[in-house]
Amino acid sequence: MNTPAIRINHLTKDFSVGIRGMKLRAVDDLCLEVGDNEIFGLLGPNGCGKSTTIKIILGLLGASAGSCEIYGQPSQRVSSRRSVGFLPEAPYFYRYLSGRELVRYYARMCAVPRAKIDDAVDSVIELVGMTEAANRRVGTYSKGMLQRIGLAQALVHDPQLVILDEPTAGVDPLGSAAIADIIRELKRRGKTVLLSSHLLAQIEGLCDRVAILHRGQLVKEGRVDDLVEEKDAESLVVQGLSAEGRAAVEATIRAQGGQLARVEKPRLSLDVYFLKEVHQRESEHVLGHTKQPASADQKEDAV
Numbered sequence: 001m002n003t004p005a006i007r008i009n010h011l012t013k014d015f016s017v018g019i020r021g022m023k024l025r026a027v028d029d030l031c032l033e034v035g036d037n038e039i040f041g042l043l044g045p046n047g048c049g050k051s052t053t054i055k056i057i058l059g060l061l062g063a064s065a066g067s068c069e070i071y072g073q074p075s076q077r078v079s080s081r082r083s084v085g086f087l088p089e090a091p092y093f094y095r096y097l098s099g100r101e102l103v104r105y106y107a108r109m110c111a112v113p114r115a116k117i118d119d120a121v122d123s124v125i126e127l128v129g130m131t132e133a134a135n136r137r138v139g140t141y142s143k144g145m146l147q148r149i150g151l152a153q154a155l156v157h158d159p160q161l162v163i164l165d166e167p168t169a170g171v172d173p174l175g176s177a178a179i180a181d182i183i184r185e186l187k188r189r190g191k192t193v194l195l196s197s198h199l200l201a202q203i204e205g206l207c208d209r210v211a212i213l214h215r216g217q218l219v220k221e222g223r224v225d226d227l228v229e230e231k232d233a234e235s236l237v238v239q240g241l242s243a244e245g246r247a248a249v250e251a252t253i254r255a256q257g258g259q260l261a262r263v264e265k266p267r268l269s270l271d272v273y274f275l276k277e278v279h280q281r282e283s284e285h286v287l288g289h290t291k292q293p294a295s296a297d298q299k300e301d302a303v
Contacts, residue, residue: 044213085154095139110157144175
């Protein structure tokens with residue numbers, strides 16, 4: 001499929017705050033594309049606009065300016081979201097339903113044909129590894145189990161696009177690894193996954209591409225390997241080189257009896273890259289703010 005799963009074009013979202021109705025810009029002229037059948041990570045500190053962007057994609061919020069499309073259809077249309085599954089950051093589920101009853105309830109809400117509901121429910125419960133606990137009440141589930149049954153409800157209608165907001169928040173490492181495996185399986189099945197997360201190490205090994213947001217603006221976007229590669233440096237991995245030859249340059253490696261195994265680009269960790277970019281933008285923002293003259297309202301408040 002050549003049509004992007006998500007196309008965001010010059011998206012802006014302002015909120016009115018305070019009694020004066022001042023504008024708070026949550027998303028600022030954002031342009032972004034998520035390709036079909038890829039895992040795309042949306043990264044950024046709290047308040048950077050990740051959740052607002054997701055809500056606009058889902059039609060839960062309207063944009064102040066710009067547009068958002070899901071597989072070529074405006075995201076405001078209900079029809080564009082029929083093949084979208086969503087797991088919010090802090091889902092609330094009916095505690096007195098069993099896991100199976102809960103997933104079945106959402107299957108009916110998503111218009112899964114009655115004749116196919118049982119098979120669909122059993123299939124997604126097995127996919128997320130909740131078969132043994134499917135008949136227990138949701139109120140007895142751990143955080144990790146809640147996230148996995150949440151994934152099941154997001155997948156029960158077989159969506160092409162799956163949106164996950166902090167899917168591993170509060171989940172232990174084993175549960176996080178299990179959820180990551182489920183996301184990889186979704187990609188193998190041809191699905192597209194958009195997820196936001198603060199767990200950068202997990203994102204680094206999971207996503208095809210990532211975008212970093214800061215104060216509602218796109219800071220960087222691209223393949224993880226391209227972003228974290230140190231382009232101005234190379235490392236030589238040498239086998240069998242004598243101690244005396246370690247200081248030699250590449251031209252003398254063979255003369256010293258060594259073997260050049262490969263040449264590769266050293267990598268930063270995604271955590272380091274992320275913090276560097278965000279701190280740089282924060283410094284620029286503070287510097288620019290201190291250089292701006294006080295507005296009339298600020299002068300009046302100061303008086």
